[in-house]
Amino acid sequence: MTTSDDLTQLTISNASRLLRLGSISAGDLVTAHVERIERLDPKVKAYLRFTPELWEKQADEADRRIREGDAPPLAGIPVAIKDVLCVRGVETTAGSQILRGFKPPYTATAVQRLFDLGAVMLGVTNCDEFAMGSSTENSSYFPTRNPWDLDRVPGGSSGGSAAAVAAGEAIFSLGTDTGGSIRQPAALCGVVGMKPTYGRVSRYGLIAFASSLDQIGPFARSVDDAAVVLSLMSGLDPLDATSSERPGMEVLNSHGRGVKGMRLGLPREYHEVAGIEPGVKARIDAALFVLQREGAEIVDVSLPHTDYGLAAYYIIAPAECSSNLARFDGVRYGLSDEDAPNITEEYMKTRRKGFGTEVRRRVMLGTYALSSGYYDAYYLKAQKVRTLIKRDFDEAFKKCDAIVSATSPTVAFPIGSKTQDPLSMYLCDVLTLGGNLAGLPGISVPCGTSEGLPVGLQVLAPQWGENVALRVARAYEEASETRVEIATPSPLQGSN
């Protein structure tokens, strides 16, 4: 490993210490990352675009503030941003052709807060089109590859953000989670990923997929890093009426206090879920043993409506998406079929051409579920089942402080193995989407490997209980001495 590579393996806390000591500069960190990206990203394909103008300006500014002894918490730390978060003047496309060339006139609040605190943006990461998918194969540009095995998917939809952190191509990154799109790729790439409580982080400037489910969250190399980033971007934003007044710093309460005396619920419906790989289950059992050894009590809990979660989710999310995506009409931004003879034809041709297969499938499904005559049978029914699922969690949390399970029933799967059967792809999120339907915070933390590929332990907590989920994840990380391993794919690995 070269010295330059050493700088791409750091956590935020380690990098900040070196920066403040003057051992390295923000410019050095950028240079080390750009060199590594040039070497590895042609294989991994985590990034869609790079932002050299931003990183030069932001690194200079960070170095100046560090020199002046006025360094904000993220001064000089390289970050990668998922292609659904608007950054002023930087092409942002949601992985879609319909937004090709779109340069937002404003920056998402979550991103702006990181910029204001000194973060240095390296580039825009790949994702499934409009965040719809679990493998990043639905990107209209190219699939991202798992740094642990280039023939496998990184998970999705925030696969580029997960792969960038896993491959040493960014110290941390942002993703979004509507049904598991942060936690599942974090698990498959062996990094930490957290979805906050609905309302914790402002969604202003996030290209909407399903507005009652979407949340922005971090990918990082340690639970501490994830906690710090989340605390810094949380809190009230007048530009998002669903953002909470709760102070972001509360997510750090009781951090590092261990799990002694805590009750951790293991839902049998999750632990025995159809299709869970024996190797994944074994890693989770081993993780529970570690937590027990640390003084936690593992209690059986039940989430009886788990079997209905996927069905409810695949009505609610597509219904909200069909409404949100109505704005892509070829008139105000993005792709336009200007040869159409009238405006209806223009809409129809633009949208047929600009949206990919999965997006069109969900727009059709959602429109159908909301259409006259079917609303009660599908959309209203799904919202009532959402109530039942939320009540399941409320009941379970009477018996435990947090819920633990696998994040994904499987390890990373081969590219192309699920693209022909949408339902098999949807099942990737069966252990994560309940957290979105109930608005809960959830974290995925690496807990070893199965067949040489990473496995993630998911910790779900009651609403606004990020501190509880983080406390359990941190205790596990510390006791198991699990460290995020930076994957360096061999240049010869992978089929193309």
Place this chain on the structure above:
Amino acid sequence: MPLSRDEVRHVAMLARLGLEPGDEEFYAEQLSGILGHIDRLQQLDTSDIPPTAQVVEVASRLRDDEPRPSLTQQEALANAPAAVDGFFRVPAIQEEA
């Protein structure tokens, strides 16, 4: 409940989504498959269950009604596929009289 090709055409029109050759069969098959899974929701008795639309209890809150800078006309039109005289350009929506 399988979707008919007539229903596919109706939904595509509602969604303003153009159909190309093969699309009707594709959606009819794929959506029927997904709806086949979703139909399990009907097994649950939800007659006394209220729907959940908003999962976190946040009081309806409006920001103060204070003027603040918004996009300029130039910024608003910067991403437009076609603009003319400060407007977004679209095909004619009315026939000439």
